[in-house]
Every structure is written in structure tokens, then in C-alpha cells.
Amino acid sequence: MKKLEYRELTALTPGWLTAVGALGAVILAALGAVWYMEHNGHWVTGMTNQVVWGVPHVFAVFLIVAASGALNVASIGSVFGREPYQPLGRLSALLAIALLAGGLGAIVLDLGRPDRLDVAMTHYNFKSIFAWNVILYNGFFAIVGVYLWTMIDWRMKTYYKPAALGAFTWRLIMTTGTGSIFGFLVAREGYSSAVMAPLFIAMSFAFGLAIFILVLMGLYAASGRKVSSDLIRMKGRLLGLFCAANLYFVAVQHLTALYWAERTGIETFILFGGNIYTFLFWCVQVLLGALLPMALVYQKATTRGMVRMASILVILGGLAQVYVIIIGGQAYPLTLFPGMEVSSAFMDGQVAAYAPSLPEVVLGLGGIAIAVLVTVVGATFLRILPSSLAHGDEAEVEVLEAATHIDAEPAPAE
Amino acid sequence: MKGLVLSALMGIAALAAVLVGPGPAAAGDLSPAIPQAKGTQCVEDTQVMRRNHMDFLKHQRDDTLRKGIRGAKHSLKDCVTCHVQTGTDGHPIPVNAEGQFCQSCHSYAAVSIDCFQCHATVPGAAKSASAR
Amino acid sequence: MSHDTSRRELLKGAAAVVTLAPGLTLIAAEAGARAPGTAASPANRWGLLIDTTKCDEGCTACVDACKAEMGLGGHDRPLTDAQYIRKVTVTDPKSGHTHSLPVMCQHCANPPCVDVCPTGASMKRADGIVLVDRHICIGCRYCMMACPYKARSFAHEDQSGQKEHNPRGKGCVEACTLCAHRVDAGGQPACVEACAATGNAAMLFGDLNDPSSEIARRVAREATTRIRADLGVDPAVRYQGI
Numbered sequence: 141m142k143k144l145e146y147r148e149l150t151a152l153t154p155g156w157l158t159a160v161g162a163l164g165a166v167i168l169a170a171l172g173a174v175w176y177m178e179h180n181g182h183w184v185t186g187m188t189n190q191v192v193w194g195v196p197h198v199f200a201v202f203l204i205v206a207a208s209g210a211l212n213v214a215s216i217g218s219v220f221g222r223e224p225y226q227p228l229g230r231l232s233a234l235l236a237i238a239l240l241a242g243g244l245g246a247i248v249l250d251l252g253r254p255d256r257l258d259v260a261m262t263h264y265n266f267k268s269i270f271a272w273n274v275i276l277y278n279g280f281f282a283i284v285g286v287y288l289w290t291m292i293d294w295r296m297k298t299y300y301k302p303a304a305l306g307a308f309t310w311r312l313i314m315t316t317g318t319g320s321i322f323g324f325l326v327a328r329e330g331y332s333s334a335v336m337a338p339l340f341i342a343m344s345f346a347f348g349l350a351i352f353i354l355v356l357m358g359l360y361a362a363s364g365r366k367v368s369s370d371l372i373r374m375k376g377r378l379l380g381l382f383c384a385a386n387l388y389f390v391a392v393q394h395l396t397a398l399y400w401a402e403r404t405g406i407e408t409f410i411l412f413g414g415n416i417y418t419f420l421f422w423c424v425q426v427l428l429g430a431l432l433p434m435a436l437v438y439q440k441a442t443t444r445g446m447v448r449m450a451s452i453l454v455i456l457g458g459l460a461q462v463y464v465i466i467i468g469g470q471a472y473p474l475t476l477f478p479g480m481e482v483s484s485a486f487m488d489g490q491v492a493a494y495a496p497s498l499p500e501v502v503l504g505l506g507g508i509a510i511a512v513l514v515t516v517v518g519a520t521f522l523r524i525l526p527s528s529l530a531h532g533d534e535a536e537v538e539v540l541e542a543a544t545h546i547d548a549e550p551a552p553a554e
Numbered sequence: 555m556k557g558l559v560l561s562a563l564m565g566i567a568a569l570a571a572v573l574v575g576p577g578p579a580a581a582g583d584l585s586p587a588i589p590q591a592k593g594t595q596c597v598e599d600t601q602v603m604r605r606n607h608m609d610f611l612k613h614q615r616d617d618t619l620r621k622g623i624r625g626a627k628h629s630l631k632d633c634v635t636c637h638v639q640t641g642t643d644g645h646p647i648p649v650n651a652e653g654q655f656c657q658s659c660h661s662y663a664a665v666s667i668d669c670f671q672c673h674a675t676v677p678g679a680a681k682s683a684s685a686r
Numbered sequence: 687m688s689h690d691t692s693r694r695e696l697l698k699g700a701a702a703v704v705t706l707a708p709g710l711t712l713i714a715a716e717a718g719a720r721a722p723g724t725a726a727s728p729a730n731r732w733g734l735l736i737d738t739t740k741c742d743e744g745c746t747a748c749v750d751a752c753k754a755e756m757g758l759g760g761h762d763r764p765l766t767d768a769q770y771i772r773k774v775t776v777t778d779p780k781s782g783h784t785h786s787l788p789v790m791c792q793h794c795a796n797p798p799c800v801d802v803c804p805t806g807a808s809m810k811r812a813d814g815i816v817l818v819d820r821h822i823c824i825g826c827r828y829c830m831m832a833c834p835y836k837a838r839s840f841a842h843e844d845q846s847g848q849k850e851h852n853p854r855g856k857g858c859v860e861a862c863t864l865c866a867h868r869v870d871a872g873g874q875p876a877c878v879e880a881c882a883a884t885g886n887a888a889m890l891f892g893d894l895n896d897p898s899s900e901i902a903r904r905v906a907r908e909a910t911t912r913i914r915a916d917l918g919v920d921p922a923v924r925y926q927g928i
């Protein structure tokens with residue numbers, strides 16, 4: 141194998157400026173949305189006393205879950221010693237940090253009192269899984285930051301393995317914590333289940349890798365660098381495996397609940413209710429978000445385009461999956477009196493209507509923009525990306541020749 | 555430029571009002587005009603209150619809310635009751651209104667107050683009468 | 687300050703003695719105003735007993751009294767306006783039998799809202815009253831996800847007309863306080879008072895820990911149930927006739 145060389149993205153090129161400018165604009169729009177929601181109060185959003193968590197939480201949970209999954213590529217290279225993955229470790233770690241920053245940005249800016257973030261950082265109720273998550277998220281930044289440092293700085297090489305192992309363990313615990321936010325809710329029939337933790341880990345594998353593939357292909361195309369198709373195809377097949385794992389835990393989640401007479405109501409509502417959640421579950425999450433990507437990546441002649449399409453579908457399916465979990469789980473009414481029909485002036489016994497408002501969606505997109513911006517800026521100032529990922533004999537591999545070569549420097553003669 | 559001159563003139567006018575108006579402000583003193591309280595003596599010395607009222611209030615809020623201790627002396631309710639002014643219409647003026655006890659000093663010190671987004675700004679019964 | 691603190695410690699000690707010897711009836715006086723400077727005590731467990739057979743479906747005396755007492759003006763937006771207490775109509779689909787009952791914060795002994803709160807804003811007082819410390823509530827609404835009774839509301843907009851005993855504002859979560867301000871002064875919750883005055887006297891308030899109180903005597907003598915008792919959260923609100 142050739143000696144690897146990592147190079148920064150070139151800053152201030154027209155393409156770079158356009159990308160950073162566009163991302164900045166989305167973030168500004170999101171801040172405007174936050175100001176609007178916080179100034180007026182949450183009644184201007186689609187959220188109510190029945191559906192207390194809305195679209196900002198869907199985006200935030202999606203990004204936070206994907207963050208831990210994005211680290212997998214680095215872990216496969218370091219913890220599990222798979223060499224083809226090692227050159228991608230730096231991008232994997234940077235993307236993990238970026239996605240977590242984006243997700244936390246969205247969730248923090250949706251708080252009723254975002255001005256009290258200092259309170260959240262100084263007052264801890266250690267029985268709360270939420271408080272634990274605050275520690276797990278902050279720790280993730282620290283430990284993945286150190287891990288990234290050991291990959292970039294050769295003087296830190298001694299700590300590479302321990303940092304890799306630490307980060308891998310931490311991300312598993314962190315996603316267990318994220319899943320348990322829902323798993324620990326005793327009274328909500330849509331949530332309370334131990335399967336939430338492994339389900340969220342399986343989700344993180346799929347969402348994180350899908351985003352990683354898209355970011356890798358996008359950054360390499362934009363900077364005119366080469367990625368071998370074998371590498372993309374290999375990642376695609378791994379994505380298919382993660383989709384299968386996700387489907388498995390989804391099946392366990394719903395079959396278990398269907399078996400309990402107590403939960404027949406909510407399962408019927410989500411799976412066969414003929415509502416938006418039924419559509420999102422079967423059509424978007426299962427069909428478009430898992431089965432179709434698997435069909436695409438397990439073709440004999442899977443192309444880059446097919447892997448790219450599969451990744452986009454997994455992301456769409458993932459957003460739908462988190463939407464069904466978070467919104468669908470709240471839309472179905474709480475059971476105060478099992479077996480009885482109830483009504484009240486406070487919407488007891490009624491399926492809650494929820495329509496996302498524009499500011500909520502813009503805030504969620506702002507979270508994504510933060511994640512991409514951190515990645516682009518990080519790859520501009522740090523040596524994150526190998527200058528070429530076209531392995532073997534150059535003539536043999538298919539290479540992606542971008543239309544505009546933004547990297548002006550010639551490839552090093554080796 | 556014109557606006558600057560205008561605001562400077564307004565500032566001088568306001569200062570003049572402070573100097574000739576009632577209150578303890580001595581000549582050349584730039585302190586805010588603070589309305590007179592109803593009582594004769596605060597629960598602590600004025601200098602102590604100026605410096606430490608936020609700590610007293612914070613300490614007592616935790617005691618009252620979390621432990622259920624009632625009747626201690628550093629009560630925000632009592633601050634409002636004693637320092638509230640009555641307007642020309644006979645209704646009490648919120649203590650966080652422009653020029654009132656809390657606001658005059660806090661705008662002088664450029665510190666925002668986080669109490670009155672939730673807490674009542676006029677004594678008990680009167681608030682509900684004016685709000686409904 | 688130190689004087690106050692030592693007195694508090696002394697009282698805490700006294701309370702501990704009482705819990706160590708539950709048979710002791712010396713301190714079990716009828717609910718009176720707690721002395722100034724005294725903390726709420728674990729010797730008490732304030733609770734409600736609601737007889738749903740007396741509760742009339744059309745009557746909203748408790749709900750109206752609560753809104754007036756707590757300054758819940760509302761903005762005519764039923765989906766986002768605060769609701770501390772509500773009347774729920776329960777129908778048995780098999781028999782068609784219908785009855786009505788008020789549901790408010792159940793002041794659980796093991797409150798899920800307190801467990802999940804990241805900052806400790808959601809808290810249980812020593813005497814079992816569950817409150818939101820809105821000084822440190824960040825408005826994350828996780829407690830609303832966790833509450834089995836849908837008892838909490840989020841202040842979705844700026845509030846006005848607050849009562850001095852019930853500060854409330856945009857961006858924080860709120861709920862029934864069991865009228866802690868009245869209880870501390872030796873009174874009973876506004877809903878209970880209204881139910882007796884203009885309703886059907888279906889609600890009884892008292893100290894479940896005090897064997898001589900009417901509520902404790904009735905709970906010991908008559909069959910009572912709690913909503914979702916299966917969850918093990920041990921609510922302080924008991925019902926009859928559900």
C-alpha cells in the first residue's frame with residue numbers, strides 16, 4: 141500500500157465559500173426561527189401539552205444517534221484492525237463530533253429556557269438519564285477529540301489504541317443512554333422497553349454510516365480527490381448489514397408489544413392505523429429506508445450512484461423512524477384507565493394532532509447545517525482527508541474525476 | 555449627529571429632574587432616582603441590601619420552595635409590598651416598570667431582572683384585580 | 687444565619703425521631719399552620735380522597751376554583767393552555783356505565799417526573815408535595831413525557847396576572863402544587879374547598895400519615911384505589927368508585 145498523505149481542504153476557493161456561505165445562511169435562518177419561537181413562546185410551534193417534543197427533537201435525536209454511528213468507521217479500523225478503514229479514521233471522528241454538535245444545538249435551542257444552559261451544566265440529578273446524557277455527550281466530545289488528536293499527531297501514537305478503545309466503549313454507552321431516554325419512560329406504551337437501547341445502537345450504525353458515505357463522496361468530489369469504487373462498494377455492503385440489524389430490532393420491538401394485550405392499542409395505531417405514522421413506518425422507514433437500500437447495495441454490480449442513493453434513502457428512512465418513535469409515541473393517548481373510554485377538556489383519550497411548524501423544521505435543518513459546517517471547517521484546518529483514496533494500481537481502479545479540481549496542488553509523485 | 559445632541563440634551567434634562575426632584579440624590583450625584591418605600595426600615599441595612607439582596611433572595615427562595623420554610627424575612631413578596639408605588643389612578647404600579655424601585659436601579663446598573671417573568675409585580679390581591 | 691440553620695437542624699432531628707417511632711401520636715395534631723421558620727416534615731404525607739360516586743359530570747367547581755386560585759387566566763388555546771386539574775369522564779365500553787372524576791398531580795411517593803428531571807427542578811418536598819422549582823427548570827419537558835397522569839403543563843407563552851403565591855412564566859413546566867401555600871398556612875387546597883362549598887363535597891384533604899385524621903381513618907376503613915396503581919409510583923391521591 142502507498143504511503144498515506146493527509147491534506148487540508150483549500151479554504152476560500154469559490155466552491156468552499158459557496159458551501160460555507162450557504163451553510164451559514166441556513167444556520168442564521170435557524171437562529172431567526174429560534175428567536176421567533178422563544179420570543180413568542182412555544183405556542184407558535186406545532187408542539188402542545190400533548191405532543192411536548194416535536195420536529196426539533198426528531199432532528200436532534202437523529203443527529204445524536206448518527207454521531208455515535210459515524211465513529212464506527214474509525215473503530216472498525218482501530219479497534220477491530222481492519223486496514224482499509226484506517227485512512228478514514230480521522231474523518232470518521234471529526235464527523236462524529238460535528239453531528240453531535242449539530243444535534244445538541246437543535247435540542248438546546250428548543251428548550252423553554254435556553255438562557256439557562258448554565259443551570260443544565262451545573263445542576264445534576266443523577267437519577268435522571270437526561271443528566272447522565274449531558275455527561276455522556278460532553279465526554280464524547282472530549283474522548284473523540286483526544287482520539288482524533290492521537291490519529292493526527294504522531295507524538296501521541298502511544299495513546300492511539302487506548303483512545304480508540306475508550307471512544308468505542310463510550311459511544312456504545314452513549315447511545316444506550318440516548319435510547320434509554322425513551323426506554324425508561326414507565327407510563328408511555330410506545331416507549332418503555334429495554335429494546336430501545338440496542339435498537340438505537342443499530343439505528344446509529346446505519347444512520348452514521350449513511351451520512352459518512354455521503355460526506356466522504358461529497359468532500360472528495362468537491363475537492364477533486366479520488367476514491368476507489370471498491371471502497372465505496374464495501375461501505376455500501378456494510379450499510380446493508382446495518383439496515384438489516386436495524387430492521388431486526390424494529391421487528392423485536394413491535395412483535396413484543398403486539399404480543400402484550402395492553403399494547404395492542406398503540407401497535408394497531410402505529411402499524412395499521414392508516415395514519416401518517418403508518419405511512420412513514422411501512423413506506424418510508426421499512427421500504428425506502430431499509431429494504432430498497434439493501435437491494436441496491438447487494439447487487440452484483442453495485443455502482444457508486446447506487447451506494448449514494450442507498451445512503452440518501454437510509455437517512456430519509458431514519459428521519460421517518462425517529463419521527464414515528466417520538467411523535468407517534470406521543471400522539472397516542474396515555475392510558476390512565478385501562479380498558480375504559482375517557483374524555484376530558486384536556487384531550488384525554490384523544491389521538492393528538494401534530495403539524496410541524498416552519499420554524500421547527502428550520503431549526504432542525506440548522507442542526508444539520510451546523511454538523512456539515514463543523515465538518516467542512518474541521519477538514520479545512522486539520523489534516524483530515526487523505527489526498528487520495530484510490531488504492532492499488534491507479535490504472536485499474538475507477539476514479540471519480542470531479543468536473544472542477546479545486547485542489548490546485550498536483551498529486552505527490554510517489 | 556442630531557440624534558446624539560438630542561439624546562445628550564434629554565440626558566441633561568433627566569439629570570436635572572433627578573437633581574431637583576425628591577430623593578436623597580445630592581448635587582452631582584448620578585445615582586438613579588429611587589422611589590420611597592412605605593416602611594421606615596428595611597429588613598437589612600441599605601448598604602447591605604444594595605450589595606447582597608440577590609443572595610438573600612436566592613437563599614430564601616430555595617428554603618421556601620424546596621424545604622417549605624415560610625415566614626423568613628428576605629421575602630420577595632415583602633419587597634414588592636413595601637416598595638410598590640400607587641399610580642394616579644389608584645392602582646399599584648409594577649415594581650419592574652420604568653422608574654420604579656427595582657427597575658430604576660437595575661437599568662442604572664445594566665443588570666436584567668429574571669424575577670418578574672414569573673413573580674407578581676404588585677402586591678397580592680391588587681394584581682388579580684388589575685389583570686382581570 | 688447560623689442561628690436559623692441550627693434551629694432547622696434541630697427540627698429535622700425531631701422529624702426523624704417521629705419517623706423512627708411511627709406509633710407515636712404526640713405530634714399528630716390536626717393540620718394547623720406550620721410555625722414560621724419550620725421546614726415541611728416527612729412526618730406528614732398530604733393527600734386527597736375523592737369519592738367519584740358523589741362527583742357530578744357537569745360540575746367543574748374544582749377546576750374553576752383552581753384557575754382562580756392559581757391565576758391560570760389562559761389564552762383560549764386548549765392545546766397549550768395550562769391545566770392543573772381537569773375533569774375526566776370515564777366510560778366502560780362493555781356496560782356503558784359512565785362516571786366523572788377530577789385528575790390532578792397525584793403527588794406520587796415515587797414520582798417519575800422527579801426521577802427524570804435533569805437539573806433537579808422537579809422535586810418532592812419532605813411532606814410528599816411534588817413541585818417544580820421554576821428557578822432551575824430549563825423547559826426540557828422530559829417530566830411531561832414521564833408523568834403517567836398527564837398532570838403537567840408547559841407555559842407556552844408569556845403569562846400575566848400571576849398570583850403572588852403561584853409565580854409562573856413562559857418556558858417552564860408547571861402543575862398542581864396541592865396548594866402548598868394554603869397547606870403551609872393550615873388550610874386546604876382550593877379545589878377541595880370549592881367542592882365542599884359549591885360542588886358535591888366529593889373531595890377530602892388531609893394527612894395520610896396521621897392515623898387520627900379523617901382521611902387516614904377512611905382509607906384504613908374503606909376500599910380505595912389509585913389511578914395506575916400498577917406502576918408502583920404510590921400516588922397520594924386516592925379514589926373511590928372508579
